[in-house]
Amino acid sequence: MAITRRELIKTSLPVLAGVSIGGLSVGCGGATMPRTAVTHGPLEGLAMGATRLEAYDVFLVRTEEGVAAISGQCTHAGCGVAPRGEGFHCGCHGSEFTLDGTVTRGPASEPLPWFAVRIEGGDVVVDPSQTVPQGTYTPIE
Numbered sequence: 001m002a003i004t005r006r007e008l009i010k011t012s013l014p015v016l017a018g019v020s021i022g023g024l025s026v027g028c029g030g031a032t033m034p035r036t037a038v039t040h041g042p043l044e045g046l047a048m049g050a051t052r053l054e055a056y057d058v059f060l061v062r063t064e065e066g067v068a069a070i071s072g073q074c075t076h077a078g079c080g081v082a083p084r085g086e087g088f089h090c091g092c093h094g095s096e097f098t099l100d101g102t103v104t105r106g107p108a109s110e111p112l113p114w115f116a117v118r119i120e121g122g123d124v125v126v127d128p129s130q131t132v133p134q135g136t137y138t139p140i141e
């Protein structure tokens, strides 16, 4: 099925403009953020290090301190970052972040925000509508 130029522009503009569609905010590079709490799944299966929250630019980070949720939306211009080495890399303009979201290379100048995490019935739940201070891990009991 061919897509017309009009259909392509209609579906692409909101993504390029960085607007909200159906509960998602979409950044300039296509980064997506849920607006309400999202259940990732069982804490038991969450690996150490960074794991992408499926379908979103949010990373669950599990360390010895517990579990945290860190935005995967670059603080420079909103592109999605990707895990690289011991942290995150933004492919749009080359910013680098540590695993806790601290900027180690610009042009980004602000750290990646942290979001509230809770454990409900053994599942990891992330609430991107609530930011928390960097370093706020939810303990794993």
Ligand code: FES
Pocket: 074, 075, 076, 077, 078, 079, 090, 091, 092, 093, 094, 095, 106, 107, 108
């Ligand atoms: S949007 Fe990430 S470095 Fe520019």
